[in-house]
Amino acid sequence: MSRTIDNAQAIVSPANTLPIASVPPPVSDPPVEHLDDILVNxxxxxxxxxxxxxxxxxxxxxxxxxxxxxxxxxxxxxxxGHTAAIAGGARTGTSGERPSYG
Incomplete structure (x- = not known):
């Protein structure tokens, strides 16, 4: 059985019984769910x-x-601030003053 990846379906085992992997959930842009890791990095x-x-x-x-x-x-x-502040995955830059970066 050949396996194909479909964005809407899981990849199934040759016996078509167990999911091997599934399509990952969408990630926000910017990825606010990773904010703490982004700050550390x-x-x-x-x-x-x-x-x-x-x-x-x-x-x-x-x-x-x-x-x-x-x-x-x-x-x-x-x-x-609450993560809901970036509802819908904001894709724009700041509208106010930018800080100086030494």
Whole structure:
């Protein structure tokens, strides 16, 4: 039996009885469900290379009130904003002022 991947169906075993894998659930854009990991990785990158990676995502998170840039600490900090602030997967940058990035 040949296996094919269909975005709407699971891949099934040769006996057509057990699912082997299924299509992963959609991920938001930006991936707000991974916000904490993104902040950790961004800090590691900044410490090593001196710049902030994933600026587009960080700016969208900031516009949604989920993070803020702290000039004194020179880092992005998670705020108490709720993840619903990016309902529908926002794809735009900030509409306000951008922080300075040392």
């Amino acid at each position: 961004a800090r590691i990158y900044h410490r090593r290379w001196g710049g902030w990676p994933m600026r587009g995502w960080l700016d969208v998170f900031a516009a949604a009130g989920l993070v803020r840039y702290d000039d004194d600490a020179d880092q992005w900090i998670r705020t108490s």
